[in-house]
Structures are given as structure tokens and as C-alpha cells.
Amino acid sequence: MGSFKNTVLILILLVTYGQGYTIRSITAYQNCDVKWGREQLNNNSSKSICQYGSLLSCVAMILQTSSKPINSRPVNPAVLNKYLMNNNGFKQGDEVNFSALEQVGLHFVKTVSDLKTAQEYFNSNHYIVLNINYGKNYGVLIGFDDSDKSNVIYYINNPIIPSETKVAAKDISVAIIFKAL
Known part of the structure; x- marks a missing residue:
């Protein structure tokens, strides 16, 4: 049901805001999807995907969108979490080791603080994960409206609060x- 609601939300965004940008x-x-929300993030009994898995969920969104299965399985946060646990995919604590993603077809390019650079990469068919709310959440960039250069609005798939799509x-x-890849 959650995916259906998100699809409807994206369609509403396309109709309402899709004027002049993609x-x-x-x-x-x-x-917090019932299928994986309670699973332990990186086997940490005090951290679940629901509580701390927004970056994991964002990477899973990208892998699934780009048709990159893991062990012949469609990717979701639970599948990715298990893969990362078994393939040195976590650094200190629960930080994702991006180099482990190369084996499943996703290359980490770089991290930037300049959002104009991020827009250029987005426009050249790269995937962008935005760190938002002072590091408390991540979201996958799905578009941006830069018609007002002094007030650019970014649209995301938000794994914590799906109804909050503007940043x-x-x-x-x-x-x-x-x-x-």
C-alpha cells in the first residue's frame, strides 16, 4: 500500500509542479514498512531500519530503480541490509561502506556541499542522495525547481516522512x- 501511495504522490507532483522541470x-x-522496519540495522540490537535506516533505504531505492538485483533478488532495505552485513558493507557502527556497493552495480562518485554541482550530476543521469535536516534524514533527489534561483526547491523520495517531498x-x-554501472 505504501508504494501505491508514493506513486500517487509522484503523479500529483508531476501534474502540479512538473511545469518546466523533470x-x-x-x-x-x-x-518503517512492516516488511523490514523492525529488522536490526547491521545486526545492532539497539538500532532498527525503521529508526536509523534512511540512508540504507535511499540506496535500496536507487538499486531497485536502476534494476540492480542482489543475489538475483529485487532490492529493498532488508535485502540491502543483509547484503551489506555479509560483504563488509558497514563501516564504524552503521555507516554504509559505499565501496561495497560496486559489486552490485552502484558506484559512489563523491559527496558535495555545492548543490549546483549536485544539480549538474542529476541532469547527467546520476543518482543523488541528499542529507537533510542536519544529518537526521536522507532522501533521494527526484527533481528540482530552480526557476527562482534564490529559492531552489528540491523534491525527494523521503523514507521517513513520505508526504514531505519538498526540501x-x-x-x-x-x-x-x-x-x-
Whole structure:
């Protein structure tokens, strides 16, 4: 049901806001989905995907959208979590080791704080994960409206609060850039 609601939300965004810029169709996952929300993130009994898995969910969205299965399985946050646990995919604590993603067809390009650079990468078919709300959440960039250069609005698939799809530049810390191989 969650994916259906997100698809409807994306269609509403396309109709309402899609004037003059593109909204990219990217799989939307929610951290707290009943299928994986209670699973331990990186086997940490005090952290679940629901509580701390927004970056994991964003990477799973990108892999699923770019048709990159893991062990012949469609990717969702649970599948990705298991893969990362078994393939040195976590650094300190629960930080994702981006180099482990190369084996499943996703290349980490770089992290930037300049959002104009992130927009250029987005326009050249890269995937962008935005770190928002002072590091408390991540979202996959699905489009942006830069018609007002002083007030660019970014649209995301938000794994924590799916109804919050607009992000102001002031609320974005960094952009993490990926390229599907």
C-alpha cells in the first residue's frame, strides 16, 4: 500500500509542479514498512531500519530503480541490509561502506556541499542522495525547481516522512552522488 501511495504522490507532483522541470520516477521505500522496519540495522540490537535506516533505504531505492538485483533478488532495505552485513558493507557502527556497493552495480562518485554541482550530476543521469535536516534524514533527489534561483526547491523520495517531498536548500547538508554501472 505504501508504494501505491508514493506513486500517487509522484503523479500529483508531476501534474502540479512538473511545469518546466523533470521529476524522475524513482522507487520509493519507507524505513518503517512492516516488511523490514523492525529488522536490526547491521545486526545492532539497539538500532532498527525503521529508526536509523534512511540512508540504507535511499540506496535500496536507487538499486531497485536502476534494476540492480542482489543475489538475483529485487532490492529493498532488508535485502540491502543483509547484503551489506555479509560483504563488509558497514563501516564504524552503521555507516554504509559505499565501496561495497560496486559489486552490485552502484558506484559512489563523491559527496558535495555545492548543490549546483549536485544539480549538474542529476541532469547527467546520476543518482543523488541528499542529507537533510542536519544529518537526521536522507532522501533521494527526484527533481528540482530552480526557476527562482534564490529559492531552489528540491523534491525527494523521503523514507521517513513520505508526504514531505519538498526540501529547501537551507535544509540540505550535503549531496551524495552515485552512478549506476
